[in-house]
Amino acid sequence: MARSSRKQEILQAALACFTESGVDGTTIEMIRDRSGASIGSLYHHFGNRERIIAALYLEGIGEYAALLEAGLIDTLDAEACVKLFVTSYIDWVVANPDWARFVLHNRGRVEAGELGDQLREVNRSHGERIGAVLRRHREAGAFKAIPGECFVSVVIGPAQDMARNWLAGRSKRPLADHRDLLAQIAWDSVRA
The missing domain is CATH 1.10.357.10 (Tetracycline Repressor, domain 2)
Incomplete structure (x- = not known):
């Protein structure tokens, strides 16, 4: 992912979590922890885990x-x-x-x-x-x-x-x- 922004950082973290734990095994909390983003930032950019999956x-x-x-x-x-x-x-x-x-x-x-x-x-x-x-x-x-x-x-x-x-x-x-x-x-x- 070329651009560096908070949204991109969250997507990179999500991809790492999905790769390590599988899509179904990854929680929004795991993505939050990996990205260092607040839960509010995650919901602001994506709304929910399914939207993170779709955005990625x-x-x-x-x-x-x-x-x-x-x-x-x-x-x-x-x-x-x-x-x-x-x-x-x-x-x-x-x-x-x-x-x-x-x-x-x-x-x-x-x-x-x-x-x-x-x-x-x-x-x-x-x-x-x-x-x-x-x-x-x-x-x-x-x-x-x-x-x-x-x-x-x-x-x-x-x-x-x-x-x-x-x-x-x-x-x-x-x-x-x-x-x-x-x-x-x-x-x-x-x-x-």
């Missing part, structure tokens, strides 16, 4: 989206664009393994919670921005005829599965070692 989740997906979108420029060719999806994701996971693990395991909880609509709006907005870049390449014939709702799964699915295995300790090699291979597999899967 939204911040995480926002960081990955920002990393991806920073590289998605209009002049990027189709291959570089597809590979960027994979390399950005892997780079973010490698740089933020605890946060990535948290994001991978808590989407359903956030979707079902009081900030589920906000998550859906963030995803919709992000999808529109990347969709605009992909649309140009699709219309130019750079991609196979893959239904739109399948495209991102085909591109990022293998990298997400490999990331899950790495985060769970089931992969013997560092995730970054597979970065270029997974990017090439993504491109080979969708190119016309």
Whole structure:
């Protein structure tokens, strides 16, 4: 988490607690103790524990989206664009393994919670921005005829599965070692 503010300090403390004790095993008091924030500060910034969970989740997906979108420029060719999806994701996971693990395991909880609509709006907005870049390449014939709702799964699915295995300790090699291979597999899967 790049910015340093009281809110960010609380989120960092929450992530550390969730990593050590699990989401269900972490109490608001544990987050308060870890962050050094008063209970009033916690409630001022978030309102309750579920909102801390949602804020941490939204911040995480926002960081990955920002990393991806920073590289998605209009002049990027189709291959570089597809590979960027994979390399950005892997780079973010490698740089933020605890946060990535948290994001991978808590989407359903956030979707079902009081900030589920906000998550859906963030995803919709992000999808529109990347969709605009992909649309140009699709219309130019750079991609196979893959239904739109399948495209991102085909591109990022293998990298997400490999990331899950790495985060769970089931992969013997560092995730970054597979970065270029997974990017090439993504491109080979969708190119016309």
